[in-house]
Every structure is written in C-alpha cells, then in structure tokens.
Amino acid sequence: MGQACLGGDAGKQMDQRVTDLLESDRLKDSEIKLLLLGAGESGKSTLFKQIRIIHDGGYNDHELLGFVDTIHSNVLQSMQALIQASHDLNIPIENPENRQKAAKILELQNDSLLNINKVYNEAFANDLKDLWEDAGIQGVYKRRNEFQLLDSTEYFYTHLKRISQKDYIPNQQDVLHCRIKTTGVVQLRFEIDGLKMLLIDVGGQRNERKKWIHCFDDVTAIIFVASLSEFDQKCYEDDSTNRLDESILLFDEIVNSHFFEKTPVILFLNKSDLFAKKLQERVFKEVFPDFEGDDTNLRQCADYIKEKFLQRIEDKDEKKIDVRITCATDTEAIKTVFDNVKEAIVKNTVIGRSD
Numbered sequence: 001m002g003q004a005c006l007g008g009d010a011g012k013q014m015d016q017r018v019t020d021l022l023e024s025d026r027l028k029d030s031e032i033k034l035l036l037l038g039a040g041e042s043g044k045s046t047l048f049k050q051i052r053i054i055h056d057g058g059y060n061d062h063e064l065l066g067f068v069d070t071i072h073s074n075v076l077q078s079m080q081a082l083i084q085a086s087h088d089l090n091i092p093i094e095n096p097e098n099r100q101k102a103a104k105i106l107e108l109q110n111d112s113l114l115n116i117n118k119v120y121n122e123a124f125a126n127d128l129k130d131l132w133e134d135a136g137i138q139g140v141y142k143r144r145n146e147f148q149l150l151d152s153t154e155y156f157y158t159h160l161k162r163i164s165q166k167d168y169i170p171n172q173q174d175v176l177h178c179r180i181k182t183t184g185v186v187q188l189r190f191e192i193d194g195l196k197m198l199l200i201d202v203g204g205q206r207n208e209r210k211k212w213i214h215c216f217d218d219v220t221a222i223i224f225v226a227s228l229s230e231f232d233q234k235c236y237e238d239d240s241t242n243r244l245d246e247s248i249l250l251f252d253e254i255v256n257s258h259f260f261e262k263t264p265v266i267l268f269l270n271k272s273d274l275f276a277k278k279l280q281e282r283v284f285k286e287v288f289p290d291f292e293g294d295d296t297n298l299r300q301c302a303d304y305i306k307e308k309f310l311q312r313i314e315d316k317d318e319k320k321i322d323v324r325i326t327c328a329t330d331t332e333a334i335k336t337v338f339d340n341v342k343e344a345i346v347k348n349t350v351i352g353r354s355d
Contacts, residue, residue, distance in 0.1 A: 031189075031196045032345060033218055037254055038225035039247040040235070041151070043270040045182045046328040047225060048201040053172050054335050055190040055197075067170045071156065071163060071178045072120045078153040079105055079128055085147040086140045093136040101127040125164035132157045142281065145232045151274060152177040176329045192342050221264045221345050224251055226309065228302055228325070229274035232287050244305070252312040255319065264320040266341055267309060269302055273327045 038044040052058065059067075083102045086093055093099045105127065108119065131137055141153070155177045156163060163174065170178070186201045230243035255265055276298050284295030293300035302325055313319050322344050324337050 031198050032220045033198045034200065034345075035219045035222045036199055036201045036225065037222055037250070038268075039243065039250050040181075041230065041243065042225040042227045042247060043151075043328045044223075044225035044268075045180070045186075045201055046176055047223075047268065047270070047326075047334065048186065048188065048199060049176055050328055050331060050334045051190070051199055051338065052188055053176075053331060054338070055192060056188060058172055059175055061169060064170045064175065067175050067178055068168060069116050070180055071170060071174055072116045074150055074152060074179050075128060075156050075160070075163070076105070076108070076116065076120070078150050078156070079131055080108070081147065081149050082137050082140050082153075083131070085143070085149075086136055089140060089143060089146065091136055091139045091143075093131070093134050095130070095134055095136075098131050098134045098136075101131055105131070120164075122164065122166075125160060128157075129160055132160070145278075145282070148234075150179050151229070151271070152179060172331075173329065192339070195342065195346075197342075219260070219263055221266060222254065222260060223266045223268060223341070224254060225268045225270050225328075226251065227271045227274075228269050228305060229271040229278050231284075231305065232278070232282060244308075248308055248312060251309050255312065255321070256314045264322070264345065266322045266324065266344065267306075268324050268326045268328075268337075269306060269309075270326045270328050272298065272302070272325050273329070275302070 036044050036048060083093075083106050085091075086102075093102055141149075144153075156174075159174070162168065163170070182201055184202070188199045188201075190197050190199070226247040227243065230247070233243045235241045235243050235246050251267070254260060279296060279298060279301060284301050285291050288304065291301070291304050293304065295301060306323055310316075310321065310323075313321065322341070324341070326337055327333055
C-alpha cells in the first residue's frame with residue numbers, strides 16, 4: 001500500500017530521524033495541516049469534537065449549555081423518524097395511549113425543532129419515554145437500517161431521564177453523540193507535544209463538497225473518515241444510494257485527485273462499536289455474498305470493507321495509506337490512535353524531505 005517496513009539499521013535510522021524532527025524547532029515552528037474528509041454521517045464531525053476535547057480543553061459549562069436544545073431536537077427528531085417508520089413499515093404501536101401520543105408528536109412541525117425549549121418539558125419527556133419503550137417502536141428500531149435514523153438514538157433514549165432534567169447540563173459524551181450538520185469549514189488549532197496542528201472539517205453532504213477547493217493548499221495529510229456500520233444503509237441525500245458505496249466513491253475522488261497526488265491519507269474506518277452491534281443483528285454475507293470469512297468476526301468483516309477502499313487506489317506503489325479502525329466517541333481510544341497518527345505524519349514528512 002505504498003509504505004515499506006524498515007528493519008535493522010535502516011529502521012533505527014528512521015526512528016532517530018523522526019525523533020530528531022519531532023524535537024526540532026523547525027517542525028515545531030511550522031503548522032501541520034490536516035484535512036478531515038468523509039461522506040455525511042461518517043462520524044468525522046464527532047472525531048473533530050473528540051480532538052477538541054482531548055487536545056484543546058473540551059467545552060466549558062457555557063458552551064455545554066449551548067448544546068441542550070440541539071440534543072433535545074435530536075431526541076424529538078429520532079422519535080418522529082421512528083413513528084413515521086412505524087407507518088411505512090406497517091409495524092403498529094401497540095399501546096393505544098401511545099398511539100395518541102405518537103400522533104401529537106408527529107404533528108409537530110419544524111418550528112418546534114427551532115423552538116424546542118417551548119415544547120420540551122417533563123410531561124413531553126415522559127411521552128417520549130413511553131413511546132421508546134413501546135414494543136412496536138422497538139420493533140421499528142430493529143429495522144433502523146431501512147430508514148433514516150440518527151445513530152445517537154439509543155444513547156440519548158438510554159439517558160433520557162438525565163437529559164430531561166430542568167437543570168440539565170450536557171457532558172462531553174452527550175456533545176460527542178449530538179448531531180449537528182457541518183456546513184462550510186470549521187477549523188481547530190491545537191498542539192501535541194509542541195507540534196502545531198490545524199484540523200479542518202468540511203461539510204460532508206454532497207452539496208458541500210464544491211466548497212472544499214480552497215482548503216487544498218499546503219495540506220500535510222488527509223484524514224478520511226468512513227463508517228463501518230453503514231454497509232446496509234442508504235444516504236440521506238439519496239435513498240437509492242448505499243452509504244458505504246457513496247463513501248468509497250468519495251474516497252476514490254480524493255485519493256486519486258491530482259490535488260493530493262503526494263499527500264498521505266489516513267483512512268479511519270469508524271463506528272466500530274455500532275458495527276459490532278450490527279453484526280449481531282444482520283447477516284453480513286446477505287449484503288456481501290462474495291464475503292468468504294466469518295460474518296460474526298468484526299476484524300474479518302472490517303478487513304473486507306477495508307479492501308473495498310484500498311482497491312480504488314490507482315497508484316498503490318506510491319500512495320501512502322494508513323488504515324485505522326476507530327470509534328470516534330471513545331475518548332481514550334481516539335487519543336491513542338491520534339498519537340500514532342501524529343508519528344505517522346512526521347515519519348512521512350521525514351520520507352518526503354529525503355526524496
């Protein structure tokens with residue numbers, strides 16, 4: 001995949017050059033520019049928030065309070081999606097009282113999402129709880145791959161009592177799970193061991209991609225985020241397109257672009273936690289009949305998906321690709337992965353300077 005393993009004296013020399021470069025004022029004075037790319041719903045914006053938590057002090061109480069309405073809107077949107085899907089999939093809500101509650105919730109318009117604090121109270125939260133626990137809604141949830149539903153649905157309904165308190169202040173995990181669509185460009189400057197980093201997150205939805213062009217100059221590396229768990233789901237923008245296929249097509253665009261001919265790419269195969277759960281519910285071979293491994297084995301299934309991405313690389317001998325299986329909501333795991341990524345980027349910088 002374009003990366004040679006160095007052993008013996010050559011490996012020791014490379015390690016020393018990486019160490020020297022890490023300690024050099026020249027590198028510390030320069031800025032490592034990381035472009036964060038990926039299709040919509042890949043989890044890249046969650047990764048962006050996670051990096052802020054790990055390397056930039058996270059969010060203060062004032063900032064955390066700013067997420068309350070967004071989280072409550074996520075909770076409402078999720079239930080509306082479940083109720084609508086119960087009609088579309090012909091799975092009735094079992095409790096007659098819950099059916100009445102569902103009808104009222106479904107009638108709430110977009111202005112209710114914009115003014116969620118006017119409708120979200122203790123009684124409303126109790127209605128949401130009753131609906132979530134209804135056997136019909138749970139039956140719908142088991143078929144969530146057949147319609148559009150926020151990945152954070154189960155997380156927020158598990159914590160519904162806490163997030164519905166009057167004095168609720170979101171914690172860092174709540175922020176990581178809340179869904180805010182990225183539009184335009186969001187930047188984060190931070191340091192790791194004295195190295196200056198600039199992380200750039202750009203809108204992942206199709207209509208945002210044309211805005212990426214001005215981010216391309218002087219990119220040190222690309223972090224491309226793809227969701228493992230979306231192998232059987234459709235795109236928000238196009239119900240006829242598989243999300244994994246969409247992500248692979250975008251990866252093809254990026255990795256083979258003349259803009260990034262010499263740019264190292266780190267591929268994050270994300271949402272490994274949701275992927276593990278889905279493998280318990282879905283038969284992987286039904287989606288990929290040519291898969292010959294154990295479809296209950298996360299590593300084998302993830303490797304199969306990884307190969308689908310790597311097969312799209314046109315110049316396999318020259319293109320530097322580093323693949324990581326990740327869960328963007330796992331703070332400690334991402335800290336470890338990102339530390340490793342930093343070293344890989346520096347090593348590529350050494351190789352680039354010696355070419």
